[in-house]
Amino acid sequence: MLIPLVSxxxxxxxxxxxxxxxxxxxxxxxxxxxxAAVVAWALFAAPKARFRVEVLRLGTQAVVLLGAAVALGGPLGVAFGVLVAINSGLIAVLPEPEWA
Structure with a gap:
């Protein structure tokens, strides 16, 4: 019961x-x-992306999310990067929500 809610x-x-x-x-x-990031995300990383290639999906996610962390810089960038890392780890281990 708790796993679907957390997911x-x-x-x-x-x-x-x-x-x-x-x-x-x-x-x-x-x-x-x-x-450019939005277009790349829509083409490669979105749930209904036009091109469903795992390497391109992961690469686009890494460039956009970690690029934003670097662009933010300082403590804010580090905090954003940590949140992205935690979120990505949970995505890897939790089942995908039924509505996603």
Missing amino acids: AANAVARFFLEIVAFVALGICLGPLVAA
């Missing part, structure tokens, strides 16, 4: 981390970088 909460947290990453890239590196 769903983690999926929602991942969505918010993705949004924060796009905003951080837009603020720190410019709107064109954020737009």
